[in-house]
Amino acid sequence: MKITTPTEIEQYVLTPQIRRELAVALVKRGYTQKDVADMLRVSTATVTHYVKGQRATTQFALSGIEAAVEELINDPARVYVVLASLLQKSKRDGTLCHAYDTLTVVPENERPCVACKDERFCYD
Numbered sequence: 001m002k003i004t005t006p007t008e009i010e011q012y013v014l015t016p017q018i019r020r021e022l023a024v025a026l027v028k029r030g031y032t033q034k035d036v037a038d039m040l041r042v043s044t045a046t047v048t049h050y051v052k053g054q055r056a057t058t059q060f061a062l063s064g065i066e067a068a069v070e071e072l073i074n075d076p077a078r079v080y081v082v083l084a085s086l087l088q089k090s091k092r093d094g095t096l097c098h099a100y101d102t103l104t105v106v107p108e109n110e111r112p113c114v115a116c117k118d119e120r121f122c123y124d
Contacts, residue, residue: 002105006112009099010087016056018065018086023050025069039076060099064089 003009019040026036033051037044049055068082090096104111 003100003103004106006096006100009096009103010090013058013099013103014060014062014087014090014096015083017058017060018062018068018083019046020050020056021062021065022069022072022082023047025065026072027051029069029073039072039079041079058099060090060095060102062086062090062095063093 003012019042023033023036023040023042026039027033027047031039033047034044037047040047046055064086068086071078071082087096090099100111
């Protein structure tokens with residue numbers, strides 16, 4: 001897949017990576033893959049792939065995973081709030097920009113980030 005926008009990074013790279021890291025952390029805490037799938041609203045097969053390292057294999061530094069796991073344990077209904085919060089953190093701490101710079105096929109001088117360095121579009 002040719003990634004051309006930061007939004008595609010969020011959708012195809014960071015969101016699956018966040019779900020994988022949450023799934024692995026929950027399984028390590030003793031939750032079954034079925035329970036984790038229910039919490040994250042994905043299939044059990046998806047959780048199995050996450051745990052085996054067969055899906056969402058990118059490795060960008062994400063902050064806030066442990067706190068997000070605690071929040072999910074306390075209130076699994078907040079899964080989408082937790083995901084949105086972690087995506088916002090990835091924008092604020094530069095993870096999204098780093099992932100985009102690493103994965104995009106768009107030439108550097110044509111990237112929206114050229115304007116974004118001052119305007120900070122992704123940070124809203």
